[in-house]
Structures are given as C-alpha cells and as structure tokens.
Amino acid sequence: MLRAVLVLALAASAVTVPVTPAGAADCPWVGSTAPVETRVNAVLKAMTVDEELAVVHGVAGASPYAGMIPAIPRVCVPSFLLHDGPNGVGGSLPGVTQLPAPVGAAATWNTGLVRQYGEVEGAEQKAKGVTVALAPMVNIVRDPRAGRNFETYSEDPFLTGRMGVANIKGIQSEGVLAQVKHLAVYNQESNRFSPTDNAVVSERTMQEMYLPQFEAAIREAKASSVMCSYNWVNGVNACENSYLLTKVLREQWKFDGFVTSDWGGTKSTVAAANGGLDMEMPTGKYFGDALKTALANGQVSKTRLDRMVGNVLRPLFRFGLFERPITGDPNAPAAKPEHAAVAWKVADESAVLLKNKGNVLPLSAGQKIAVIGRGAHDEVKTTGGLGNPVATPPGVTTPLRAIEQRAGGEVTYVPGPAASLPTVPADRFEGLTGRFYAGVDLAGPPLLTRADQTVDFDWPSGKPAEGVPATGWSASWTGTITPRKTGPHTFAITSDDGSRLFVDGEEVIDNWKDQAPTTQVGTVELTAGKPVNVEVRYYQRGGGARMQLGWEEPGSSRYDEAVAAAKAADVAVVFADLISWEGYDLTGIDLPRGQNDLISAVAAANPRTVVVLQTGSAVTMPWVGSVSSVLEAWFPGQAIGESMASLLFGDTSPSGKLPVTFPKSLADVPASTPARFPGANGEVRYDEELGVGYRWYDREGIEPLFPFGHGLSYTSFGLEGLTVSRGDAPVTVTARVTNTGQRAGSEVVQAYVSFPSAAGEPPRQLKAFAKVELKPGESKRVRLTLDERAFSIWDTAKHAWAKQPGRHQISVGTSSRDLPLKGYVTIPR
Known part of the structure; x- marks a missing residue:
C-alpha cells in the first residue's frame, strides 16, 4: 500500500514512475515477446475489479x-499522463515550442511538414512526461463562426484526413500516444454540455462528411485513442452513443484502442459504459x-469492464510502456532549435496570399x-485563443x-484604435x-x-468585492451624462459573458449571452447640454x-494618425485580427473593433495597402477592392515576426492554400439559418447535408470571396498534359506543372472528382493533391492516385460504401x- 501511495504522489507531482525490472518476476507480461492480446488477457486475469476500475x-x-x-x-x-495539444504542449507549461495553429498547418497542404509538426509535439510531450497527447482535432469546419475552427484543419474531410494522419504519425513516432478528437459531429461551442447541442444529421452525411477523417486516423495512422465529444448526435450523447462508439468505431473501423470522454463529457454510468466509452476524464x-x-447490479457486465480495461492496456503494450514508461518533468526545457525551425517553416508555408494587385x-x-495595427506589436496574436494554450516563449520577435x-x-508604427473606445469628457x-446581485438575472x-x-475592470478571479460571489453574479451601473456636442455619439462595451447598454431607456447594445x-x-444621437440617463x-x-x-462624441477620429502615416509612406501594412475561443462561438465574421473602418481609411489614403490577417477562419472584407x-x-x-518579415519582403514566396472557403457575407454560408447554427x-x-464548405457554394451557385484551395505566389505556374x-x-x-515565373516557389496541384448525376453528390470533391517545389523554368510531372473510395458514396440501405459506376x-x-x-474515367460495375 505504501508503494502505491508513493507512486500516486510522485505521479501527482508530474513524474511518471517506471516499473522496475524486479517487478517482472511477478508480472511475466513485462518484457514478454508473446502477442499483445495474450499479454492483455494475462493482465486482466490477474487484476481485481477495483484495480480494473482504477484504469477507466x-x-x-x-x-x-x-x-x-x-x-x-x-x-x-x-501510471500514465494525458495532456493537451494540439499545437504543442498545452496548459502553458514552460520551455516548449509554440507551433502555428492547426488551421495554419492545414493551409500548408504539406503532409510531410505536418508530420514534422507532429514529431515536434510528440518529442516535447514526451520530455514533459506525457503519455497521451490530446491531439489532433479533426472536426470539420462547418461554419466560420465556430469557436474552435483554428484548432482543427479544414472544411473538407479528405484534406482534414491527410493532415490528421500525418500529425498522428508524427506524434506516435516519438513513443507518445495520440488521441484524435472529437468524435463526432462536433462543430460548434454554443450550448455544449447541453442536450440542446443536438446534431440532427443523416447517416449518409455523417459517413461522407464528418467521419472519414476519423476513419483515416484509425485505419491508416493507427491512432491509439479517441476522444468523444461534448455534443449529442441524433438525440444521444456522443460519449454514450453506441452507433458512433461501437457500430462505427469498433465494428466498421476495427478500432482496438481506448475511448476517453472529453473533460466533463461523461453524462452517465450504465449508458456510457455499455455504449462504448472506456475512460472517464478527469x-x-x-x-x-x-x-x-x-457491475454489482448486473447493469454493466464484467465482460464489458474487461473490454474497457483491455482497450486501455493494448496500446500501452504496443508502445512498450510496460517496460519503458515515459518519464519527464513538466518544468524541464523541452524545446530545441530544430523544433523552432519547424515552427518557422510551418508559419512560412501556412500563409496564404489572397490578393496581390500590382x-x-x-x-x-x-x-x-x-x-x-496593434497586432503588429502591442497585441501580437500567436495562438488565437486555445482553451489550453501553448505558452508563448520569452523573447518572441514581433512583426514590427x-x-x-x-x-x-x-x-x-501606428497602433491604431484601441480595443474599445475611451471615455471622452462630458460637461457633467x-x-x-x-x-451587485447574487445570481445572473439582476434579481x-x-x-x-x-x-x-x-x-x-478585469478581475481574473471574477470577484469584484467581498460579499459578492466569485462566479454567478450580475450588476448594473446607472448615472447621467451631459454631452458637450450635438450629433451621433458612439458607445462601446467590451465584455465577457453578458452585457447591455441603455441610453434614456433605448437599448443601444445587446450582448446578453455567454x-x-x-x-x-452602438450609436445614439444626443444634444449638447441635454442630460441623458445611462x-x-x-x-x-x-x-x-x-x-x-467607453464613448466618443461627434467629430472624434480614431484613424487620423494611421491615415497620416499611410499618406507619408510608400506602402502601408495593416495588421488585423479576429480572435476565437474554445467554449464560445463568434456572433459574426466581420473584423471587430473598428478594424474594417481603419483599413478602409488607410486604403483611401494609400492604395498600396497590404492587409495581414490573423484569424482562425474566414472573415468578410468589405475593403478588399480598395x-x-x-x-x-x-x-x-x-x-x-520572423515569418511575417520573410514573407513580406520575399525571402520566402507564399505557398499556402485556403483550407476553408471565404464567403462574401455571412448570409452565404451553408449554416446561415438559426436552425442550422447554433440551433x-x-x-x-444539419439539413444542408453534403453541402459543406465549397460543396455548398458549388451546389448553390454562390460566388465566394476566395475559394477553397486558393492561394497566390510571388511566381507563376502553368498546368498542362493531363492524363487519366x-x-x-x-x-x-x-499533369505537368511548370514554374513560369522568375523565382522559386511551390504549387499545390489539386484533383477533384465529379460523380454521375444519379449519385446525388455535390458538383466536385477533392480526392487527391500534391505540393511541388519548382525553380524558375523547372517542370515536374505530378502523379496522383484516386482509390476506390474516391468513386464511392455511402449506401444507407446497406450501411456500407458503394462504388458508383x-x-x-x-x-x-x-x-x-x-x-x-x-x-474522364468510366468506373465499371
């Protein structure tokens, strides 16, 4: 008992304790060359029920x-430890490499580089003592407002699958187990943890749009574990959903690793255990x-518990962790210069040149x-709001x-307007x-x-004063201002959780939501000298x-300094951003805090204006023509910093391609109706069904602002000589691709399949791609392979993939x- 307590105490202090060779005499499965399944069964036979329960x-x-x-x-x-990714070692642990957000990794369209990305994470997780890296996230980007779009890859299941496979292979090559997440149909943060986040989705849509990337992670990359999601799918919680966890994962894909609940995602005992969940966290x-x-009541069988435990033990044996458990120190430096080089390379290749007129x-x-723009220096955006962020190392060079x-x-350098308005003087x-009130309803x-x-105020603890709870409170502030000028006054509120503003009883701002x-x-017409209630x-x-x-009176210009600087310059570079967060969805896809007005003002002053966007997904660009x-x-x-300078000055030619479609307006997106998002x-x-991302824009005949797969270069390319x-x-x-320009660069050759109309598929679907680097004047013939799945659809009558002749x-x-x-190719029956 003392040894067990000691092991637990050491593990809690963040060091995984190895099993000593002396233990092998009592544990013949340690160091054994017997088949993994034989060793798993031997351990199960030796374990007590309490010991098995400790594993799940x-x-x-x-x-x-x-x-x-x-x-x-x-x-x-x-013992083994699970820890957050997906763009490095999460939880703000020190001494790690902060990789670009996964959406940027996907924008490289470079599977070899994304494997290196995974290798960096795997090596650093291992150095920190981590057994299971909670990465990658491979959920489809269904709507640009979803809060975690930056944390996943793409709107396309094929591209997402290729990125996920590469990342998992990289992580697991370092001896760390990868946990692919979140199974399944997890595409928003609104109402998560709640049955109202209930994805009503057809079987065919699931199988063709929301599951293929998970299948690739299991079948091809051999992911050791899977994390189930917070949402409900067709009325059943994802972490007790037997269709997903048993029928699809175990029977269809033959997965034999373990399924972990997202943290706090387990909602039951009997239904979850019998539905296919193996491990509750935290x-x-x-x-x-x-x-x-x-178990004692017979509601869950001992056989089911054995399977749960066996699913956990199996990858531990495969990775040799019984003999060589991972050891490490959360405070020890894990980053290396070669890791930093990968981070820089990914940042360079992820940037997408959307427009370059003249x-x-x-x-x-x-x-x-x-x-x-403050994103160039004062408010540098590096990770974009990860729920468990990777720490920004000290000494990061800003773009400025x-x-x-x-x-x-x-x-x-001109910072531009602040995140919110200052409070200008008033006559009175x-x-x-x-x-301040207990509860959230001002009652x-x-x-x-x-x-x-x-x-x-910004109170990290959430507590404004003694006597007010740290969470679950509300407040109102009332008073009178007497404006100095007549005309439109602009009011602004920055808040987390809910806020509202009333001026003389008129609701000017309504942001009453988590x-x-x-x-x-909001803007209100006020009269000089006439008091108003706020x-x-x-x-x-x-x-x-x-x-x-804050508020501004008429005639105040937040852009004068920026406009003056732009007029005096040969070129203006504006940094703009839209940050998103785990746990929250965006309310729109316009740049916030007056940034669109700032860009328009700068462009009017100097048409040689370059806009650098730091976003997690698509945004609107009302100024794009200017x-x-x-x-x-x-x-x-x-x-x-290094990457932005390298790209802007042409040391590196941009080679990124969009992994998501950029729409002209929010009204154009597939899930534009409230019933579709947030529900x-x-x-x-999910009644847009297969019309997700570019499939939707193609099917509906909607012209996007920038299409999926788009990306320019500082050189030019030609394609010819197609053979099928x-x-x-x-x-x-x-196909032969040629660099027809004057400098080296990379192009991504993309192949799309259009099915016979009887198949009922979207007009075009990505089925293969390859990235090729070329010197000026150089040509290469690119070879792409389309397997049988590229010509198959999901047959709901047979619950199987069916090749379409x-x-x-x-x-x-x-x-x-x-x-x-x-x-063209004709597929026989």
Whole structure:
C-alpha cells in the first residue's frame, strides 16, 4: 500500500514512475515477446475489479497535466499522463515550442511538414512526461463562426484526413500516444454540455462528411485513442452513443484502442459504459464507485469492464510502456532549435496570399513603410485563443521588430484604435452607481452598492468585492451624462459573458449571452447640454470577469494618425485580427473593433495597402477592392515576426492554400439559418447535408470571396498534359506543372472528382493533391492516385460504401474554382 501511495504522489507531482525490472518476476507480461492480446488477457486475469476500475477513470491531483491514471504496481501497470495539444504542449507549461495553429498547418497542404509538426509535439510531450497527447482535432469546419475552427484543419474531410494522419504519425513516432478528437459531429461551442447541442444529421452525411477523417486516423495512422465529444448526435450523447462508439468505431473501423470522454463529457454510468466509452476524464464521478455498483447490479457486465480495461492496456503494450514508461518533468526545457525551425517553416508555408494587385508584395528594401495595427506589436496574436494554450516563449520577435530589422528604410508604427473606445469628457459626469446581485438575472436586493467613476475592470478571479460571489453574479451601473456636442455619439462595451447598454431607456447594445471577450458598438444621437440617463447591465457566469464601457462624441477620429502615416509612406501594412475561443462561438465574421473602418481609411489614403490577417477562419472584407494585397497569416505561433518579415519582403514566396472557403457575407454560408447554427428548439439541423464548405457554394451557385484551395505566389505556374488512366480504381492522374515565373516557389496541384448525376453528390470533391517545389523554368510531372473510395458514396440501405459506376469527371487545377484540366474515367460495375 505504501508503494502505491508513493507512486500516486510522485505521479501527482508530474513524474511518471517506471516499473522496475524486479517487478517482472511477478508480472511475466513485462518484457514478454508473446502477442499483445495474450499479454492483455494475462493482465486482466490477474487484476481485481477495483484495480480494473482504477484504469477507466482519472483521479484528482493531475495538475499541471490534464489527466492521470495512477500506476497499479501489483500487476506492473504503469501510471500514465494525458495532456493537451494540439499545437504543442498545452496548459502553458514552460520551455516548449509554440507551433502555428492547426488551421495554419492545414493551409500548408504539406503532409510531410505536418508530420514534422507532429514529431515536434510528440518529442516535447514526451520530455514533459506525457503519455497521451490530446491531439489532433479533426472536426470539420462547418461554419466560420465556430469557436474552435483554428484548432482543427479544414472544411473538407479528405484534406482534414491527410493532415490528421500525418500529425498522428508524427506524434506516435516519438513513443507518445495520440488521441484524435472529437468524435463526432462536433462543430460548434454554443450550448455544449447541453442536450440542446443536438446534431440532427443523416447517416449518409455523417459517413461522407464528418467521419472519414476519423476513419483515416484509425485505419491508416493507427491512432491509439479517441476522444468523444461534448455534443449529442441524433438525440444521444456522443460519449454514450453506441452507433458512433461501437457500430462505427469498433465494428466498421476495427478500432482496438481506448475511448476517453472529453473533460466533463461523461453524462452517465450504465449508458456510457455499455455504449462504448472506456475512460472517464478527469475524475471518476461515473466510472468510479457508480460503475462498481452497476457491475454489482448486473447493469454493466464484467465482460464489458474487461473490454474497457483491455482497450486501455493494448496500446500501452504496443508502445512498450510496460517496460519503458515515459518519464519527464513538466518544468524541464523541452524545446530545441530544430523544433523552432519547424515552427518557422510551418508559419512560412501556412500563409496564404489572397490578393496581390500590382505586385505590391514583396516589399523592397529602402521603402518607407507604415505599419499599422496593434497586432503588429502591442497585441501580437500567436495562438488565437486555445482553451489550453501553448505558452508563448520569452523573447518572441514581433512583426514590427522583424520588419524594422529587415526593411533597411524608414518604418513608422501606428497602433491604431484601441480595443474599445475611451471615455471622452462630458460637461457633467459624476460617475455611475454600481449595484451587485447574487445570481445572473439582476434579481433580489443588491449585495453591494457603490460609486464607480468608470466601468473598466478585469478581475481574473471574477470577484469584484467581498460579499459578492466569485462566479454567478450580475450588476448594473446607472448615472447621467451631459454631452458637450450635438450629433451621433458612439458607445462601446467590451465584455465577457453578458452585457447591455441603455441610453434614456433605448437599448443601444445587446450582448446578453455567454461569450469570450467581445466588443460591441452602438450609436445614439444626443444634444449638447441635454442630460441623458445611462444604464449598463452585466452578468458573470463563470471564470474571470471583464467589462469596459467607453464613448466618443461627434467629430472624434480614431484613424487620423494611421491615415497620416499611410499618406507619408510608400506602402502601408495593416495588421488585423479576429480572435476565437474554445467554449464560445463568434456572433459574426466581420473584423471587430473598428478594424474594417481603419483599413478602409488607410486604403483611401494609400492604395498600396497590404492587409495581414490573423484569424482562425474566414472573415468578410468589405475593403478588399480598395487594397492592393491581402495575406492570411492565421495564428503563426512563436515565429510570427520572423515569418511575417520573410514573407513580406520575399525571402520566402507564399505557398499556402485556403483550407476553408471565404464567403462574401455571412448570409452565404451553408449554416446561415438559426436552425442550422447554433440551433433552435433543442436541435442543430444539419439539413444542408453534403453541402459543406465549397460543396455548398458549388451546389448553390454562390460566388465566394476566395475559394477553397486558393492561394497566390510571388511566381507563376502553368498546368498542362493531363492524363487519366483507364479502367477501374485505383485511377492514376498525372499533369505537368511548370514554374513560369522568375523565382522559386511551390504549387499545390489539386484533383477533384465529379460523380454521375444519379449519385446525388455535390458538383466536385477533392480526392487527391500534391505540393511541388519548382525553380524558375523547372517542370515536374505530378502523379496522383484516386482509390476506390474516391468513386464511392455511402449506401444507407446497406450501411456500407458503394462504388458508383459510370462516367466521372476528373478536374485538376490550383483551387476548387480554378480547374483548367479536365479528364474522364468510366468506373465499371
């Protein structure tokens, strides 16, 4: 017992304890060369029920890791630790490499590089003592407003699958188990944890759009574990959904690793265990004593428990962890120079040049450059809001500093408008009276009443004062201002959770919902000298508390300095961003905080304006016709400065391609109706069915702002000489690609399949791609292979994939809307 307590204590202090060779005498499966299944069965036979139960749920005390399963020394089962990714070692542990966000990795369209990305994460997770890396996320980007789009790859299941396979192979090559997430149909943050986040989706849509990338992770990459998601799928919680966890995962894909619940995602004992869940995280609320009782009552069989435990033990044996458990120190440095080089390479290849009118990019040495926007220096965006962020290493070079070092000429920096409005003077303003209430609905007698000169706070604990709870409170502030000028006054509130603003009883801002920090702006016509009543309402549901109120009077310009700098420069570079967060969905896809107005003002002053976007998915661009160049940088990680300078000055030619479609407006997106996103009446309707991403725009005849697969270069390419092999799958497609420009660069050759109309498929679907690097004037013949799945659809009557006979069109090009080469293949019955 003392040894067990010691092991647990050491594990809780973040060191995984190895099983000593002496234990092998009592544990013949340690060091054995017998088949894995034989060893698994031997351990199961030796274990008590209590020991088996200890393997299927986490325990308290895992910090700083996400989760922990303690060792069972009597049967030599090692302890193991689970920890967050997906763009490196999460949880803000020190001494790690901050890789670009996964959406950027997908934008490289470079599977070899993404494997290196996984190798970096695997090596650093191992150095930190981690057994299971909670990565990658391979959920489809269904809507650009989804809060975790930056954390996954693409709107296309084939591209997502290729990226996920490469990443998993990289992680697991370092001896760390990869946990692919989140199974399944997890495409929004709204109402998560709740049955109202219930994806109502057809079997065919699931199998063709939302599951293929998981299948590739299991069948091809041999992912060791799977994380089930928070949502409900067709009325059943994903972590007890037998269709997903048993019929599809175990029977259809033959998965034999373990399924872990997302943290807090387990909602039952009997239904979850019998439905296919193997491990509850982070504790044992349902799979501890409650599961023991269910076993005793016969509600869960001992055979099912044995399977659950066997599913956990199997990958431990395969990775040799009984003999060589992973050891490490969460505080020890894990980053290496070669890891930083991969981070920089991914940042370079992830950037997508969307527009470059007049070849304003690359910049030239000696130009006078105006750098505008806080994202260039003051508020550098590296990861974009990961729920368990990878720490930004000290000494990161900002884009501004890197541009200054590279430019060789005059560089002027203007931060641009602040995140929210300042509070301008009024003729009379004596502050506001704040009243704080228990609960989130401003009800009951106030717990606290006080005078506040401003409403401007950021309380990490969430607690504003003694006597007010740290979570689950609300407040209102009331007072009077007397404006100095007549005309439109602009008010702004930045808040997390819910906020509202009333001026003389008129609701000017309504942001009354759970959310990440968001800025909302409203305008009211006021008269000089005439007092108006102001009321601000706020509720805080959990976590920290943040709120800021400001207003501007008519005639105030937030852009004068930026406009002046742009006029005086040869070229203006504006950094703009839209940050998203785990746990929250966006309310729109417009750039926040007046950034669209800023870009328009700068472009009017200097048409040689370059916009650098740092976003997790698509945004609208009302100014796109006025600027010369647009570079989508995503969230580039620790190499943000070096990469931006390298790309802007042409040391590197952009080669990224969009992994998601950029629409002209939110009205164009597939899930534009409330019933589809974020849902209504307790359902999220997936009735766009197969019309996801570019499939939707093609099917509906909608012109996107920038299509899926689009991306320019500082050189040019030509495609010719398409050949398509005859006969049955696999089909071989070749084309010659030539660098027709004056500098080296990379192009991505993309092949799309159009099915016979009787199949009922979208007009075109990506089925193969290859990235090729070429010197000026160089040509290469690219060879792509289309397997039988490329010509198959899901047959719901047979619950199986069915090859579609007939004439299929093969279109080859450099985006979903730029496909100059056409060929055909007839698939026999």
